[in-house]
Amino acid sequence: SQQGEEDPQALSIQEGENATMNCSYKTSINNLQWYRQNSGRGLVHLILIRSNEREKHSGRLRVTLDTSKKSSSLLITASRAADTASYFCATDRGANSKLTFGKGITLSVRP
Amino acid sequence: DAGVTQSPTHLIKTRGQQVTLRCSPKSGHDTVSWYQQALGQGPQFIFQYYEEEERQRGNFPDRFSGHQFPNYSSELNVNALLLGDSALYLCASSSIQGAANEKLFFGSGTQLSVL
Numbered sequence: 001s002q003q004g005e006e007d008p009q010a011l012s013i014q015e016g017e018n019a020t021m022n023c024s025y026k027t028s029i030n031n032l033q034w035y036r037q038n039s040g041r042g043l044v045h046l047i048l049i050r051s052n053e054r055e056k057h058s059g060r061l062r063v064t065l066d067t068s069k070k071s072s073s074l075l076i077t078a079s080r081a082a083d084t085a086s087y088f089c090a091t092d093r094g095a096n097s098k099l100t101f102g103k104g105i106t107l108s109v110r111p
Numbered sequence: 112d113a114g115v116t117q118s119p120t121h122l123i124k125t126r127g128q129q130v131t132l133r134c135s136p137k138s139g140h141d142t143v144s145w146y147q148q149a150l151g152q153g154p155q156f157i158f159q160y161y162e163e164e165e166r167q168r169g170n171f172p173d174r175f176s177g178h179q180f181p182n183y184s185s186e187l188n189v190n191a192l193l194l195g196d197s198a199l200y201l202c203a204s205s206s207i208q209g210a211a212n213e214k215l216f217f218g219s220g221t222q223l224s225v226l
Contacts, residue, residue, distance in 0.1 A: 042218050103152055
C-alpha cells in the first residue's frame with residue numbers, strides 16, 4: 001500500500017518558474033525523502049528530512065515538513081527543462097525500516 | 112566507481128514461467144532492497160537483504176524469493192509468473208552503517224513483460 005500521496009499528480013510550468021509539489025502521509029514517520037525518476041528508469045535520491053526538522057535546503061531544492069499535518073512540500077526554484085521527471089516522496093517509520101513510496105508527481109518544464 | 116547495476120534490462124516471459132533478475136550493489140554497500148514498480152505507480156517494497164538474509168519483506172506472495180551472495184550481489188526470483196507481475200523491477204543498495212533506508216542508490220531496473 002502507498003503511504004504517501006503526492007499532489008498534484010501532474011504539473012506543467014515554464015522554464016525559470018518555481019515548482020511546488022506536496023506529499024501527505026498517513027502514519028507517524030521517522031524520515032521523509034524525495035526521489036526523482038527520469039523516463040521510468042532508476043530513482044535518484046534528492047533530499048532527506050528527519051521528523052525533528054522543519055526545513056532543509058540543497059541547491060535549488062527546498063523541502064519542508066509539517067508533522068502535525070503529516071505533510072511535506074518540495075520546492076524547486078528556477079526550474080530547468082532538465083528538471084522534467086517524476087518526483088516521489090518516500091517515508092520510513094524507523095531506522096532500517098522499509099521505505100514506502102507515494103504514487104509520484106509528473107513535472108514537465110517547458111523550454 | 113560503478114553504481115548499482117541490474118541485468119537484464121528487458122525480459123519477456125510467458126505466464127507460468129520462472130524468472131531470475133540480478134543486481135550488483137554500489138561499491139561499499141552491503142544492503143540490497145528490491146522494489147516492483149507498476150506503470151504509473153510508485154515503487155512497492157518487495158524485500159531487503161543484509162548479511163545474506165532476508166531482513167524485511169513487503170506484502171508479496173511466496174512466489175517472490177531472493178538471495179544475497181557473499182559479495183553482496185543479489186537475485187530476485189519470481190515463480191509461476193502472472194500477467195500482473197509485468198512491471199519495472201528496481202534494485203536499490205545502501206549501507207547498514209548509514210541506516211539502510213536512507214539515501215538509497217537505485218539501478219536502472221529490469222523491465223519484465225509477462226505475456
